[in-house]
Amino acid sequence: MKKLFFLLFALPLFAACTETGNEPEPQPQPEPEKKAQLILTSDEVMNFSAEGGQGLIDYTLVNAKEGVEFASECEADWISDFVFGEDITFVVAANEGEDRETKITITYAEASMEVTIKQAKKAEEPAAPAIVITSDNPMEFDMNGGIGTITYTIENPIAGVSLTAKADADWIANTTVQAEKVVFQVLANKVEEAREGKVTLTYGMLEPVEVIVKQAAYAAPAPVFTFDPATLEVGEDGGAQSVAYTIKNAIEGAEVAATCEAAWVSNLAVANGTMTFDVAANEESLRQAIITLTYGDYKFEYIVKQL
Helix, strand or coil: CHHHHHHHHHHHHHHHHHHHCCCCCCCCCCCCCCCCEEEECCCCEEEECCCCEEEEECEEEECCCCCCCEEEECCCCCEEEEEECCCEEEEECCCCCCCEEEEEEEEECCEEEEEEEEECCCCCCCCCCEEEECCCCCEEECCCCEEEEEEEEEECCCCCCCEEEEECCCCEEEEEEECCEEEEEECCCCCCCCEEEEEEEEECCCCCEEEEEEECCCCCCCCEEEEECCCEEECCCCEEEEEEEEEECCCCCCCEEEEECCCCEEEEEEECCEEEEEECCCCCCCEEEEEEEEECCEEEEEEEEEC
16 A cells, blocks of 8 residues: 555656756847937026027936937927037027027937927117207307306216316306206307307217307497487577587597588587587577587587577
């Protein structure tokens, strides 16, 4: 009974050994090819000013392949000049319009990476400052001069910059800059010639603005005769007459002369502030004569009435 058990136990072992010995040996399998990987190590979004410039993409390449090259794809024509090396460079053109955005796709074999490019619009240039004169230019004065006032405004003023003013003639005096106006004094002209000067307004680096100042030539004031009496009434008998006079604004070197067309007024004489003449007797109706006094280029009239 024991022997039978032993034989039965050994039989499966024998069979198992026989089957194992008949299996074919496994063949070595080739290792699968590793895929290339592109890893972006710079920013996924790059921002550029309106001026543009050069962009740079940093990356890491895993499992490089012999004979495979990088390629780039971008729909925007304002991205150009790709150069591939240890990093990738490109050029962003200047922006003359509004904000814009595009994408760059870099491929290597089956690997790829994507970068977004944003560019700001061209900034509007600030309006240039300007000096605007709101008063007359040129400004005209008579021979007596006076106070002149130039009014102005500064368009698009510059912080910290002040307006200055300077006259180029000594007869334009006391030039002072005040709030939105420049005040100056024009002295009396003692010369018998008209004259011209200017007040120059300067603001920062702007082109200076000139205000022309003109003044009339000196002209002696006209003489004024005052008679005493203002007019003369003579009785019918006539006779010798005397009229006093004074001259205001006398002309140096000028002398007074008197004439009268009326025959009944005779012996006219003028001297030392007194005019003398004779009036004939009147045998007719009321009559009137005019005595003309000449003084330099001026003429004055004096009326004589006789009853």
